Amino acid sequence: MILPGAAPNHGEAGVPALPSSPFPVTHSLLAAGALSTEIARAYPIATPTSCTLYRAYANDVYFITTDGEPYVLKVYRASWRSAGEIAYEVTLLAHLAAKGERVSTAVPRRDGHLLGTLRAPEGARHYVLYTFAAGTKPTPPFTEDLYHRFGQATAQVHQSSDDFASSHPRSPLDLAHFLDRPLAALRPWLAERPADWRFVVLVAEKVRQHISKFGPDLDWGPCHGDLSLDNVHVTDRGDIIFYDFDSGGPGWRASDPYGVYRYARQGDTDLWSPFLQGYRAIRTFNDVELASLPYFVAAYAIEGLGHQAAHWASWNGQRLMDKTFLDRVLADLRQWDADAHL
Numbered sequence: 001m002i003l004p005g006a007a008p009n010h011g012e013a014g015v016p017a018l019p020s021s022p023f024p025v026t027h028s029l030l031a032a033g034a035l036s037t038e039i040a041r042a043y044p045i046a047t048p049t050s051c052t053l054y055r056a057y058a059n060d061v062y063f064i065t066t067d068g069e070p071y072v073l074k075v076y077r078a079s080w081r082s083a084g085e086i087a088y089e090v091t092l093l094a095h096l097a098a099k100g101e102r103v104s105t106a107v108p109r110r111d112g113h114l115l116g117t118l119r120a121p122e123g124a125r126h127y128v129l130y131t132f133a134a135g136t137k138p139t140p141p142f143t144e145d146l147y148h149r150f151g152q153a154t155a156q157v158h159q160s161s162d163d164f165a166s167s168h169p170r171s172p173l174d175l176a177h178f179l180d181r182p183l184a185a186l187r188p189w190l191a192e193r194p195a196d197w198r199f200v201v202l203v204a205e206k207v208r209q210h211i212s213k214f215g216p217d218l219d220w221g222p223c224h225g226d227l228s229l230d231n232v233h234v235t236d237r238g239d240i241i242f243y244d245f246d247s248g249g250p251g252w253r254a255s256d257p258y259g260v261y262r263y264a265r266q267g268d269t270d271l272w273s274p275f276l277q278g279y280r281a282i283r284t285f286n287d288v289e290l291a292s293l294p295y296f297v298a299a300y301a302i303e304g305l306g307h308q309a310a311h312w313a314s315w316n317g318q319r320l321m322d323k324t325f326l327d328r329v330l331a332d333l334r335q336w337d338a339d340a341h342l
Contacts (some may be wrong), residue, residue: 022330025121026269027315029056030075039064039073042109043114043129058311059246070132074246077122077315081246083115088170089245092222095147104133104155104243117213133241139149142229144274147264151257151278153240156228157284158253161222168175173251175211175221179204179301182306189309189321196330200305203298203333206342210295211252217288223251254289255296260296262336272273294340301333 036051051073054061058080064071076086090106094114106114118125125214138146141306160196168177172175183204190197211218224231225247233241246335257275264271336342 022121023173025228028122028125028224029053030118030125032062035062035073035075036064038116038118039071039129042111043107043290044110045069045071045107045129050104052287064129070131072104072130072243073129075118075125078120078125081126081190082169083117083126084168085170086115087164088168090128090260091166092164092248093245095164096157096160097298098258101157101160102239102241103157103245104130105240106130108291121157130243133233133243135235135239135241138229138232138234142264142271144271147260147271148231148274148278149238149240150232150260151275151280152282153232153242153278154224154257154275155279155282155285157224158219158221159240160258164222170249171335173225173249173255175208177249178303179208179311182303184300185306185310189313189326193326196326199330199334200302202304203342205302205339207295207299207302211292211299212342214288214292214295216253217286218292219253219284219289221250221253222223222248223253223256224248225251225256226259227256232251252292252296254292258293258296258300260294294342297336297340298333298342301329301336305329 032051032053036048039045039048039051046068046128048064048066049063050063051062052065054063054072059077060075062073062075064073064123081089093105094105096103108114108131114128116127116129118127183201186200187197190200210223224242226244230243233243233246235241244297257279260275261272264275276285307319307324
């Protein structure tokens with residue numbers, strides 16, 4: 001059908017001819033078969049036998065199998081991480097591995113670089129081939145022993161990264177990250193919900209005031225940024241191996257276990273205490289850091305809302321910011337605000 005006023009431009013059999021240039025793309029999904037060929041060309045590893053898309057999320061993650069070791073290929077969104085930001089991540093992982101920490105690390109290419117780049121319709125797509133974290137993701141029922149070892153392993157990663165220095169840029173996990181940018185992204189979505197907007201701003205100000213007050217007594221350094229059992233594997237020997245530092249960066253170390261503090265204390269179950277005991281067996285977690293945790297839980301809730309508004313709504317559709325979602329998340333934040341006495 002030709003719209004009124006549109007000039008026909010027919011190709012074969014009356015079908016409109018294709019434009020001479022590609023239409024702009026927000027995000028493309030790279031073909032697994034072509035990526036398998038690229039990995040075989042670029043890396044000195046056994047020839048890949050399969051390349052399978054695992055998930056398309058903030059980044060596209062593929063599983064690579066070979067006759068030898070398995071690998072994980074992460075293809076970063078064109079609008080998500082710069083080459084320098086990714087370089088910070090992979091050099092941090094190399095630093096931790098050199099210290100003996102169990103982490104998934106970047107595999108060097110044949111040219112010696114850790115980062116590759118492909119030209120996609122939306123622009124440059126950076127990618128990194130990572131070693132596969134041995135073991136498996138832990139599943140319920142979770143035990144106190146697991147969380148005690150999880151706390152120890154977290155403290156060891158923090159301790160081993162104390163002397164990490166990088167010339168590569170990486171956005172800090174500071175108040176601008178937790179509050180300022182998320183609030184700016186969220187405000188249009190709450191324009192017709194003024195009471196909810198005022199509540200979020202009020203919680204943000206509580207967080208700002210308390211974290212600013214606690215600041216001098218809070219340890220600062222590289223953080224994982226998404227610390228949970230979803231981002232670790234456990235081996236048959238019980239070793240904990242960390243992966244996916246994509247959300248991390250320099251920040252307050254007390255913010256890293258916010259999820260454990262928030263979600264490992266449900267009903268009669270308290271797995272936060274063994275985690276904290278394990279952490280303190282290796283490294284100090286002082287009383288001020290402990291007092292800051294409820295505010296970091298709220299900070300991450302606001303950051304998550306802002307991330308959803310700024311990215312997921314445009315990446316995956318506005319339905320992800322519908323009334324049901326906002327009602328649920330804001331109700332949870334209100335309950336946390338009341339229970340934690342922020």
